[in-house]
Amino acid sequence: MSVKIEDVYRMHMNEIYRYLYRLTGDSxxxxxxxQDTFIQALRFLDLYVEGKVRPWLFKVAYNTFIDWYRKRKRENRLAPSFENVQNEMSLGYQSPEENILSKEIWETFAKIISIFPWKQRQSLLLFYAHRFxxxxxxxxxxxxxxDVKIAIHRGRKKLKESWGSEEDA
Structure with missing residues (x-):
């Protein structure tokens, strides 16, 4: 059974975009x-042995982000941040009140994890926002x-501590 890029694109484009938006903070x-992620996926989809496409596609997206980040760093620009990230996590219907609450929770989460070490930040983002x-x-x-288990465990502890201090402020 062959995997078609059109099907992969339709199924995962929005989620890949949201992930990359959270990493860069710029739409x-x-x-x-x-777009670069799916171009890379198209190039290597034939080599991809059947399995779970979603994690593989996120890996392609992450590597695309890393390449962009390194290039940007070489050009001495500011590093991407999680500041001002819009809440796009929910795919289902939410009432306006639920939508505002979700957005506030996501913004607080993004603000707190933005100062975490790389492994913790990435692990928490993939675990909570994308349910990996x-x-x-x-x-x-x-x-x-x-390393993932340790990063998530330590990140949760920090998140719990920071969330409390965030509410006190």
Whole structure:
């Protein structure tokens, strides 16, 4: 059974865009990186052995982001941040009140994790925002399963501590 890029694109384009938007904080850059992700996926889709396409596609998106980030860093521009990230997590219907509450929660989450170390930030983002399993996160980030578990455990502790201080402010 062959996987078609059109089907993969239709199924995962919005989610890949949201992930890249959260990483960059810029909709234009996220659109460009989403396009680059699917161009790379098209080039290597024939080599991809059947399995879970979603984690593989996130890995392609993450590597596309890293390439862009390194290029940007070389050009001495500001690093991307999680500031001013819009809440696009929910795919289902929400009332206006629920939508505002979700947006506030996401903004607080994004603000707090923006200062976390790289592994914790990426692991928490993939785990909570994209509902990846530990194994899938390890595959996307090219780190060991134990590193993912440690990063999420420590990140949760920091998140819990920081969230409390965020509410006190």
């Amino acid at each position: 234009g850059i996220a659109e460009d990186l989403t 399993s530990y194994d899938e996160i390890a595959g996307v980030l090219d780190i060991s399963l134990s």
